Amino acid sequence: xxxxxxxxxxNAVFVSPETLVSAADFSSMQKRxxxxxxxxxxxxxxxxxxxxxxxxxxxxxxxxxxxxxxTDAMTRLSKIA
Numbered sequence: 790x791x792x793x794x795x796x797x798x799x800n801a802v803f804v805s806p807e808t809l810v811s812a813a814d815f816s817s818m819q820k821r822x823x824x825x826x827x828x829x830x831x832x833x834x835x836x837x838x839x840x841x842x843x844x845x846x847x848x849x850x851x852x853x854x855x856x857x858x859x860t861d862a863m864t865r866l867s868k869i870a
Contacts, residue, residue, distance in 0.1 A: 791814070792815070792819060792823075795809075795815075795823045795826075796822065796823060796826050798830075799823050799824075799826060799827035799830070800827070800830075800855075803823075805858065806824065806827065806855070806858045806859045806861070806862035807858070807862060809823060809824065809827075809862065810862045810865060810866060817866060817869065820866055821863065821866055821867075824859055824862055824863045824866070825863070827859050828856065828859045828860065828863070831852050831855055831856040831859060832856065834852045835852050835853060835856065838852060
């Protein structure tokens with residue numbers, strides 16, 4: 790059940806990409822899948838930001854910073870396994 794929630798909205802399940810990487814209840818493969826989903830969602834949000842469709846209380850640059858952290862987490866995971 791938690792995996793389904795994480796795939797649907799990673800940001801709602803994990804405080805940060807680093808929290809996901811350190812989560813003991815997910816396999817490396819599951820973590821990679823969740824991070825890939827998170828990365829895709831962030832890219833979509835960045836496109837929306839560029840088209841001036843920002844969310845009401847979104848802070849400028851937050852999506853880009855989170856995308857960088859997700860990408861870093863994916864790199865760390867690839868070095869582990």
